[in-house]
Amino acid sequence: MLTIHTEELSTQALQQYLQAAIAPRPICFASTIDLKGNVNLSPFSFFNLFSMNPPVCIFSPSRRVRDNTTKHTLDNLKEVPECVINIVNYNMVQQMSLASCEYPKDVNEFIKAGFTEAPSELVKPPRVAESPIQLECIVQEIISLGEKAGAGNLVLAEIKRIHINEAVLDENKKINPAKLDLVARLGEDWYTRVTEQSLFKVEKPNTNLGIGMDQLPAFIRNHSLLSNNEKGQLANVSAIPEQLKTNNHVSLSDEKMREIKDALRENNTTLAWKIIETSTAHQ
Numbered sequence: 001m002l003t004i005h006t007e008e009l010s011t012q013a014l015q016q017y018l019q020a021a022i023a024p025r026p027i028c029f030a031s032t033i034d035l036k037g038n039v040n041l042s043p044f045s046f047f048n049l050f051s052m053n054p055p056v057c058i059f060s061p062s063r064r065v066r067d068n069t070t071k072h073t074l075d076n077l078k079e080v081p082e083c084v085i086n087i088v089n090y091n092m093v094q095q096m097s098l099a100s101c102e103y104p105k106d107v108n109e110f111i112k113a114g115f116t117e118a119p120s121e122l123v124k125p126p127r128v129a130e131s132p133i134q135l136e137c138i139v140q141e142i143i144s145l146g147e148k149a150g151a152g153n154l155v156l157a158e159i160k161r162i163h164i165n166e167a168v169l170d171e172n173k174k175i176n177p178a179k180l181d182l183v184a185r186l187g188e189d190w191y192t193r194v195t196e197q198s199l200f201k202v203e204k205p206n207t208n209l210g211i212g213m214d215q216l217p218a219f220i221r222n223h224s225l226l227s228n229n230e231k232g233q234l235a236n237v238s239a240i241p242e243q244l245k246t247n248n249h250v251s252l253s254d255e256k257m258r259e260i261k262d263a264l265r266e267n268n269t270t271l272a273w274k275i276i277e278t279s280t281a282h283q
């Protein structure tokens with residue numbers, strides 16, 4: 001194990017480790033405006049959702065590591081505390097990256113990066129028309145995390161309007177992640193893309209507590225053909241058949257094991273336990 005004492009590393013070296021480790025990060029593509037009406041558009045991956053009631057997300061335009069100056073986005077928000085957070089999908093990723101260039105303050109990155117301004121309903125900064133989801137926000141508070149180069153500034157943005165392109169919705173008006181085609185930032189120049197192939201489901205533990213790994217029958221807990229993920233799925237049921245709790249002198253054929261694994265791959269834990277129960281019943 002490499003153990004790092006954060007106070008012993010330079011900000012640049014820390015950045016490499018932490019941005020690679022705390023990833024993937026969603027991208028807040030923020031449009032802001034200053035008091036003179038200059039529009040700005042910049043991406044921030046120090047970003048997430050932190051509250052549902054009220055709905056608040058936070059992003060952080062940091063002080064530049066290079067020269068400890070502040071970003072135009074932050075300066076604008078101090079003048080006009082409103083922004084639109086535009087969600088970034090794969091089709092926009094190269095233009096979004098272009099918008100992160102350090103253009104002078106009076107340069108509008110909508111024009112530089114080739115995006116279309118769409119008027120907002122509530123706030124002054126415009127929306128990115130190409131973005132599949134646009135969040136109109138009122139900034140409630142800005143919390144400075146320090147005065148040194150690299151220090152963050154937490155922008156607490158309350159989401160007031162959500163605009164969603166119908167093309168990313170399913171028939172129940174819910175967002176379909178495969179249609180949304182999100183991108184996210186990792187360390188250095190790496191990004192990731194949410195594709196149909198990269199998506200998988202993990203069943204939520206329901207209100208009944210899962211039995212836990214410690215309560216799995218030994219012949220399951222110690223089975224070399226089941227992965228820890230599969231054992232975790234099997235341990236996430238609220239009860240198992242009584243006879244399985246005590247009967248440990250049982251075995252599962254390779255064929256049954258394949259069926260159990262198939263059921264777990266389909267997130268059908270009930271079926272997996274049924275197969276275990278029936279195939280060990282008379283042993």
Ligand SMILES: Cc1cc2nc3c(=O)[nH]c(=O)nc-3n(C[C@H](O)[C@H](O)[C@H](O)COP(=O)(O)O)c2cc1C
Nearest residue numbers: 042043044045046060061062071072073100101102
């Ligand atoms: C995908 C991506 C994510 C970024 N995330 C951040 C971030 O979280 N905080 C930050 O200060 N800069 C971040 N940057 C760099 C800013 O976008 C860049 O400094 C930008 O020019 C700031 O523009 P402004 O001075 O017009 O506000 C990111 C850049 C990219 C491409």
